[in-house]
Amino acid sequence: MPSHDLVPLDLTADVVVVGGGPAGTWAALTAAESGADVLLLDKGYCGTSGPTASGGTGVWYTRPDPAEREKAMAGREALGGFLQDRRWMARVLDQTYENMNRLEAEARYPFPIVDGEPYKRGVQGPEYMRRMRSWIKRAGVRILDHSPATELLVDGSGTVAGVRGHRRQHGTDYRVRARAVVLATGGCAFLSKALGCDVSTGDGALFAAEAGAEMSGMEFSNAYGIAPAFTSVTKTAYYGFATFFHSDGTPLDGAGSQGGRSVIARELLRTGIVLCQIDQATPEQQEQMRLGQPNFFLPFNRLGIDPFTDRFPVTLLLEGTVRGTGGIRITGDDCATTVPGLYAAGDAATRELICGAFTGGGSHNSAWAMSSGTFAGRGAAAFATSLGASAVRRKLIGVGGAGIRPDEGGRAVGRDDALDVIRRQVHPYDKNYLRNGSRLRPALAHLDAVWEGFRGGAIAHGGELPGLRQAAAMVAHARWMYTSALARTESRGMARREEYPDLDPNQHHRIAVGGLDRIWTRPEAVTGREPAAA
Amino acid sequence: MIEIVSASRCVTCDVCIAVCPTNVFELGPGGIPVIARQGDCQTCFMCEAHCPADALFVAPFTHPAPADSPLRDEAHLAASGLLGSYRREIGWGRGRKPGARLAVGPELGRARITSAALP
Ligand SMILES: Cc1cc2nc3c(=O)[nH]c(=O)nc-3n(C[C@H](O)[C@H](O)[C@H](O)COP(=O)(O)OP(=O)(O)OC[C@H]3O[C@@H](n4cnc5c(N)ncnc54)[C@H](O)[C@@H]3O)c2cc1C
Ligand code: SF4
Numbered sequence: 144m145p146s147h148d149l150v151p152l153d154l155t156a157d158v159v160v161v162g163g164g165p166a167g168t169w170a171a172l173t174a175a176e177s178g179a180d181v182l183l184l185d186k187g188y189c190g191t192s193g194p195t196a197s198g199g200t201g202v203w204y205t206r207p208d209p210a211e212r213e214k215a216m217a218g219r220e221a222l223g224g225f226l227q228d229r230r231w232m233a234r235v236l237d238q239t240y241e242n243m244n245r246l247e248a249e250a251r252y253p254f255p256i257v258d259g260e261p262y263k264r265g266v267q268g269p270e271y272m273r274r275m276r277s278w279i280k281r282a283g284v285r286i287l288d289h290s291p292a293t294e295l296l297v298d299g300s301g302t303v304a305g306v307r308g309h310r311r312q313h314g315t316d317y318r319v320r321a322r323a324v325v326l327a328t329g330g331c332a333f334l335s336k337a338l339g340c341d342v343s344t345g346d347g348a349l350f351a352a353e354a355g356a357e358m359s360g361m362e363f364s365n366a367y368g369i370a371p372a373f374t375s376v377t378k379t380a381y382y383g384f385a386t387f388f389h390s391d392g393t394p395l396d397g398a399g400s401q402g403g404r405s406v407i408a409r410e411l412l413r414t415g416i417v418l419c420q421i422d423q424a425t426p427e428q429q430e431q432m433r434l435g436q437p438n439f440f441l442p443f444n445r446l447g448i449d450p451f452t453d454r455f456p457v458t459l460l461l462e463g464t465v466r467g468t469g470g471i472r473i474t475g476d477d478c479a480t481t482v483p484g485l486y487a488a489g490d491a492a493t494r495e496l497i498c499g500a501f502t503g504g505g506s507h508n509s510a511w512a513m514s515s516g517t518f519a520g521r522g523a524a525a526f527a528t529s530l531g532a533s534a535v536r537r538k539l540i541g542v543g544g545a546g547i548r549p550d551e552g553g554r555a556v557g558r559d560d561a562l563d564v565i566r567r568q569v570h571p572y573d574k575n576y577l578r579n580g581s582r583l584r585p586a587l588a589h590l591d592a593v594w595e596g597f598r599g600g601a602i603a604h605g606g607e608l609p610g611l612r613q614a615a616a617m618v619a620h621a622r623w624m625y626t627s628a629l630a631r632t633e634s635r636g637m638a639r640r641e642e643y644p645d646l647d648p649n650q651h652h653r654i655a656v657g658g659l660d661r662i663w664t665r666p667e668a669v670t671g672r673e674p675a676a677a
Numbered sequence: 678m679i680e681i682v683s684a685s686r687c688v689t690c691d692v693c694i695a696v697c698p699t700n701v702f703e704l705g706p707g708g709i710p711v712i713a714r715q716g717d718c719q720t721c722f723m724c725e726a727h728c729p730a731d732a733l734f735v736a737p738f739t740h741p742a743p744a745d746s747p748l749r750d751e752a753h754l755a756a757s758g759l760l761g762s763y764r765r766e767i768g769w770g771r772g773r774k775p776g777a778r779l780a781v782g783p784e785l786g787r788a789r790i791t792s793a794a795l796p
């Protein structure tokens with residue numbers, strides 16, 4: 144298939160969207176509908192790539208009924224450590240309502256009918272993303288698949304002006320000159336093989352940071368999903384009907400899919416084995432599960448396990464910021480960042496505005512992806528329009544550092560070294576999940592050392608570059624995560640510290656984090672709430 | 678991981694090469710795709726869902742299936758109905774009703790924490 148003709152592709156667009164999951168496709172659609180000429184780039188394939196396509200999602204969908212809305216917003220405020228912004232929650236609920244209705248009316252998504260009405264609290268991944276792809280094509284969006292972006296381009300004033308990348312099935316590099324860029328590259332799951340997540344290596348956050356953007360909420364990044372051992376299927380909702388056991392068959396006290404996952408992690412660390420049986424579902428519920436999420440049953444059907452009557456071993460796979468809440472810091476209602484011309488959406492952006500300190504399962508992520516995508520697409524199109532005609536003559540400067548423009552004189556570290564550090568310092572439950580400063584600090588020191596080596600000498604070109612950049616993005620991600628985790632000397636939402644088990648009212652703030660060679664943190668006041676809610 | 682490309686079923690449409698998010702396939706002899714980079718497979722089942730000929734099979738493991746595994750035996754997979762089962766379940770393929778139409782799971786209740794007091 145690759146033709147290896149090395150002619151670089153030189154393209155222009157008003158708006159470039161990087162990433163073709165739900166956030167990217169909604170951004171592309173909205174920008175195109177605002178009149179922009181849109182190009183969408185995906186590392187994989189828009190329509191199958193990313194956790195939504197393979198996993199499917201519950202959706203935070205409520206009718207615009209004040210009581211229903213209030214309940215939806217109040218439901219998880221305590222879980223989220225009171226870091227959410229009420230105004231953002233309301234606008235995301237509004238936008239999600241509109242988008243789900245459009246998905247039915249305009250993309251003809253086949254929602255189930257319950258009590259005579261379409262049931263819109265969830266979508267099947269393959270069906271949803273296949274329809275988003277055809278919809279954006281109808282809207283005039285150009286799509287380049289298998290074309291990982293590798294860096295952002297800026298003009299002389301630091302305004303984002305394009306992207307560069309590689310077309311891996313053609314063996315050529317590409318460059319796009321653009322008036323605005325939306326980063327919708329998903330979160331970072333550190334190549335853990337959690338369902339659909341190996342494309343989620345945090346690339347967008349690295350690109351954004353190199354252009355000068357900030358992150359927020361990176362301490363809330365340690366989501367782990369339950370999967371049958373040795374499989375990828377981290378679909379966790381139905382484990383709410385499960386009982387967990389020691390390897391000898393006695394119940395594992397305190398274990399549960401929500402609120403008891405750390406017990407599972409401890410037992411896995413101690414003995415390596417936790418057994419599970421989905422034994423609390425009635426026959427009717429079992430039937431509903433099979434229809435509701437066929438992919439949940441793929442491992443069971445293929446391995447000959449009846450999850451309702453058999454006990455099977457389970458594991459926890461790192462889902463990082465895919466089901467955590469941290470990401471690129473948003474500075475405006477249009478999902479702008481601190482860098483002019485750069486917008487962020489979906490898992491690539493912080494979800495603290497609607498989730499606060501906790502997400503995990505359950506529908507907020509998908510609502511955020513489609514809503515923030517819509518806001519960002521509209522914002523990017525407006526920014527593109529605001530630039531004068533001379534914008535197409537801007538000088539383009541690549542801002543990619545690690546792996547592209549090494550510093551002088553460092554010790555060269557390669558992709559394998561970086562992946563090894565990720566495996567040893569980020570995947571393990573006793574470092575990233577069951578957090579304690581005494582283990583976080585040495586882990587961070589390892590990550591810092593690898594970063595330094597990376598900056599010092601790692602370099603690649605062509606088809607080798609995307610992989611090296613992904614490794615750099617994961618190391619950068621992990622360093623922001625652990626630095627923020629150390630800055631939060633309390634337990635709030637997902638960010639729990641063994642030595643600080645309680646919530647500290649004096650730390651009712653968000654934590655902005657940034658920098659690459661030297662990482663900094665800064666407390667940020669919580670917006671959109673009554674003062675002193677916590 | 679992806680284990681099987683059935684040469685007898687494949688209609689050489691190249692869809693799997695296009696849709697695999699991690700670029701696992703390459704075009705092989707006679708237009709039949711080959712599993713060129715199994716180690717990059719993320720076990721997401723998307724190629725299987727999109728293959729119009731039920732020619733692909735993804736074993737649920739995140740590592741290669743052992744050589745003697747029945748999940749690498751095409752005849753067994755065809756006979757047991759596992760080949761093409763994911764497409765059937767999501768209702769993809771001519772004349773099928775989209776599975777999305779029926780996808781209403783059970784109401785998810787409060788978290789259940791395992792208690793040692795359980796029988
Ligand atoms: C198993 C599982 C189940 C889940 N269930 C739910 C649920 O029930 N409810 C819920 O709300 N959320 C759920 N989530 C979370 C949800 O899937 C994500 O929040 C959502 O997919 C985010 O969408 P996104 O568009 O931001 O990113 P993604 O879906 O991750 O898409 C990102 C896209 O960017 C592309 N990309 C990445 N890097 C580059 C690059 N360098 N260049 C070009 N393209 C790039 C990728 O290929 C991908 O297509 C679940 C997650 C998992 C893993
Ligand atoms: S999608 Fe199926 S039929 Fe098409 S080339 Fe791949 S294996 Fe063959």
Ligand code: SF4
Binds near residue numbers: 679719720721735
């Ligand atoms: S299961 Fe997913 S990653 Fe593996 S070959 Fe198929 S599409 Fe590619």
